[in-house]
Amino acid sequence: MAKPKVGFFDFACCEGCQLQVANLGxxxxxxxxxxxxxxxxxxxxxxxxxxxxxAIIEGSITDKHAIERIKKxxxxxxxxxxxxxxxxxxxxxxxKNNFKLxxxxxxxxxxxxxYFDSVETKAVHQVVKVDYFINGCPVYIPEFVxxxxxxxxxxxxxxxxxxxxxxxxxNENVCMYQxxxxxxxxxxxxxxxxxxxxxxNICYGCRGMVSNPNEKGAKDIIEKYKVPxxxxxxxxxxxxKCREIDKREQKxx
Amino acid sequence: MEQYFVLKKKSFNDFVSTMAKKQxxxxxxxxxxxxxxxxxxxxxxxxxxxYIPTILPPKKYFMPQNETIAKFDIxxxxxxxxxxxxxxxxxxxxxxxxxxxxxxxxMVFSDRPRxxxxxxxxxxxxxxxxxxxxxCDEYASCRLVHNHTPNGGYDLFFTDLGDKFIVxxxxxxxxxxxxQSNVFEKASDQDIKMLNILRTKKREIFAKNEVPIEHExxxxxxxxSYNSKVWEELEKKCVACGNCTNVCPSCYCFDVVDEPNLDxxxxxxxxxxxxxxxxxxxxxxxxxxxxxxxxxRQRHRYFRKFKYPMDKFxxxxxxxxxxxxxxxxxxxxxxxxxxxxxxxxxxxxxNAGEVRIG
Numbered sequence: 001m002a003k004p005k006v007g008f009f010d011f012a013c014c015e016g017c018q019l020q021v022a023n024l025g026x027x028x029x030x031x032x033x034x035x036x037x038x039x040x041x042x043x044x045x046x047x048x049x050x051x052x053x054x055a056i057i058e059g060s061i062t063d064k065h066a067i068e069r070i071k072k073x074x075x076x077x078x079x080x081x082x083x084x085x086x087x088x089x090x091x092x093x094x095x096k097n098n099f100k101l102x103x104x105x106x107x108x109x110x111x112x113x114x115y116f117d118s119v120e121t122k123a124v125h126q127v128v129k130v131d132y133f134i135n136g137c138p139v140y141i142p143e144f145v146x147x148x149x150x151x152x153x154x155x156x157x158x159x160x161x162x163x164x165x166x167x168x169x170x171n172e173n174v175c176m177y178q179x180x181x182x183x184x185x186x187x188x189x190x191x192x193x194x195x196x197x198x199x200x201n202i203c204y205g206c207r208g209m210v211s212n213p214n215e216k217g218a219k220d221i222i223e224k225y226k227v228p229x230x231x232x233x234x235x236x237x238x239x240x241k242c243r244e245i246d247k248r249e250q251k252x253x
Numbered sequence: 254m255e256q257y258f259v260l261k262k263k264s265f266n267d268f269v270s271t272m273a274k275k276q277x278x279x280x281x282x283x284x285x286x287x288x289x290x291x292x293x294x295x296x297x298x299x300x301x302x303x304y305i306p307t308i309l310p311p312k313k314y315f316m317p318q319n320e321t322i323a324k325f326d327i328x329x330x331x332x333x334x335x336x337x338x339x340x341x342x343x344x345x346x347x348x349x350x351x352x353x354x355x356x357x358x359x360m361v362f363s364d365r366p367r368x369x370x371x372x373x374x375x376x377x378x379x380x381x382x383x384x385x386x387x388x389c390d391e392y393a394s395c396r397l398v399h400n401h402t403p404n405g406g407y408d409l410f411f412t413d414l415g416d417k418f419i420v421x422x423x424x425x426x427x428x429x430x431x432x433q434s435n436v437f438e439k440a441s442d443q444d445i446k447m448l449n450i451l452r453t454k455k456r457e458i459f460a461k462n463e464v465p466i467e468h469e470x471x472x473x474x475x476x477x478s479y480n481s482k483v484w485e486e487l488e489k490k491c492v493a494c495g496n497c498t499n500v501c502p503s504c505y506c507f508d509v510v511d512e513p514n515l516d517x518x519x520x521x522x523x524x525x526x527x528x529x530x531x532x533x534x535x536x537x538x539x540x541x542x543x544x545x546x547x548x549x550r551q552r553h554r555y556f557r558k559f560k561y562p563m564d565k566f567x568x569x570x571x572x573x574x575x576x577x578x579x580x581x582x583x584x585x586x587x588x589x590x591x592x593x594x595x596x597x598x599x600x601x602x603x604n605a606g607e608v609r610i611g
C-alpha cells in the first residue's frame with residue numbers, strides 16, 4: 001500500500017507547532033516511514049498534488065483570503081487535522097475579537113489599513129469541517145503521534161474531556177493553588193500529561209476548556225481560593241476567546 | 254524467629270544505604286508545601302520525617318498508572334503475547350492506612366479470575382511499615398475504620414521510640430533484611446515496655462471515632478443512604494476531576510487500550526488508571542450513561558468504600574487516610590459527608606465519636 005500523502009499548511013500562527021514536528025528527533029524517522037510528506041512550507045519547496053490524503057492545518061483563520069484558502073485545502077484533503085491551539089480553538093489570535101476590527105486594522109497597518117482586510121478570528125472548525133484535533137501551544141508530541149496513528153487507521157481520536165488536574169495528580173505535582181498561584185488546570189482539557197506544571201509553570205488553558213464543566217462548583221472553588229473573577233476570565237480568554245463563536249452557533253441551532 | 258529488634262536512629266542512614274545497594278528502595282520524600290511522594294532514595298537523609306499521607310499512595314507500585322499487559326503483532330495472523338512488568342523493590346515508610354489499602358488491593362486482585370500481573374508484581378515488593386504515633390492532620394479517619402494501629406500486611410514494621418526505632422518482623426523477607434546489616438539489635442524487655450506505653454497513649458489520642466457513629470453501624474447507615482439529600486449537595490460541589498479516586502489507596506478501576514506502533518502492525522495493550530468520577534467512565538456503548546450526574550458518581554464512590562466491599566469482602570475499602578478530602582479542591586470532605594448521613598438518619602452517638610471537621 002502506498003504511503004498516505006500528507007500536507008502541512010499554516011495560517012495565522014507562529015509556526016512553532018510545525019517546528020515541533022522537526023523536533024521529533026528519532027521518532028521523525030518512524031513518522032516519515034509511515035507517511036509521505038508532499039507539502040510543508042516550513043521545511044520544503046515542493047507543492048503537493050491536487051488530492052491529499054491528510055491535511056494538517058496550523059493557525060487560525062483571520063482574513064477573507066484565509067477563508068478561501070482553507071476551503072480549497074478542505075476540498076483537496078481526505079482527512080483534515082487541526083494542529084495546535086490557533087487551529088483548534090483560535091488561540092492567542094482570538095484576543096483580536098476583544099476589539100473593533102477597524103481599530104485593530106488601524107493599529108497594525110496605520111493609514112494604509114484600507115488595503116488590508118481582516119475578519120473575526122476563527123478556529124479552523126468554525127470555518128470548515130475538522131476530523132481530528134491536536135490541541136496545545138505548542139502541540140504535545142506524544143499526542144501528535146497518537147492522533148496520526150488514529151488518522152492512519154481511520155479510527156476516531158478522543159481528546160480527553162477531563163481536567164489537566166487528573167494528569168497533574170498522577171504526576172504528583174504540588175497543586176499550584178496550594179502554592180497560592182492561579183492555574184487553569186481545573187478547567188482545561190487534559191492530554192498534555194500536565195507538561196507545563198511538571199516544569200513548574202502554570203497551566204494557561206491552551207488546550208481549550210472541558211466541555212461540561214460544573215460552573216457553580218468551579219465558581220465556589222474560585223471564591224474559596226479568593227481569585228478575582230475578572231482575572232480568571234482574562235486568563236481564560238488568552239487562548240479561549242473564540243469559544244464565544246461556538247456558543248453563538250449553538251444558540252442559533 | 255525473633256519478633257522485635259531495635260535500630261538506633263544514628264544507624265538509620267547505614268540501614269537505608271545497605272538496603273538500597275541490594276535493591277531499589279522507595280520512600281516518602283518532601284515535595285514542598287507539606288506534600289510528600291514515594292520516590293526512589295539512596296540514603297536515609299533523603300527520607301522525610303513526620304510525613305502526612307503521600308500525594309499518591311504506594312498503590313502506584315502495585316498497579317502502575319500505565320502498564321503494558323500484552324504485545325501484539327498482526328503482520329502474519331493475530332499474534333499476542335502476555336507481558337508482566339515487575340521490579341524488585343522495597344517500599345519503606347508505609348503508614349497503617351496504606352498497609353490496609355494494599356490489603357484491599359490484594360483481596361480484589363486475588364479474587365477469581367486472578368490478576369496474575371498484579372500478583373507476580375506484588376511478590377517482588379517488600380513492605381516496611383511505619384507507625385503513626387499521632388494524627389497526621391484533621392482529614393484522617395483511621396480510628397473509624399480501625400486502621401490507626403497495624404493489622405499486618407508488612408514484612409517489617411517500624412515504630413519511633415525517640416532515639417531508636419523498634420522493628421517488628423513479620424515475614425521471612427523481613428528477617429532477611431534484618432540479617433543483611435549489622436545495625437539491628439534484639440529488642441530488650443524495656444524496649445517492648447516502651448512500645449506498650451506508646452500504644453496505650455495512642456488509645457487515648459485515638460479514643461473516639463472521627464465521625465459520631467460506631468464502626469459496626471456503618472453498613473446499616475449505608476443501607477438507608479441511597480436516596481439521601483447529601484448526594485444532591487455533592488452534585489453542586491463536585492467538578493468531576495477524579496482526584497479523589499486517583500489518590501485513594503483502594504481504588505483500582507482501569508481502562509484497557511490497544512496502542513499500535515507507527516507501522517500499525519505491532520503494538521502494546523496497556524492498562525491505565527481510570528476513575529468512576531469521569532463522564533467518559535460512566536458512558537457506555539451507544540452513548541447511554543448510567544451515572545450521568547456528578548452526585549450519582551460521588552455516591553457510587555462512597556458506596557464502593559463503605560457498602561459494596563463490605564457485602565463482598567467483609568471489609569471497608571475506606572482506609573481512613575483522608576487523601577480524598579485533603580486533595581479535593583471543591584472541599585468535599587469524607588468526614589463531613591458521613592456526619593451529615595449519620596445525622597439525617599438519627600444514628601448520631603456522641604459516645605462513639607466526635608464531629609471534628611477541619
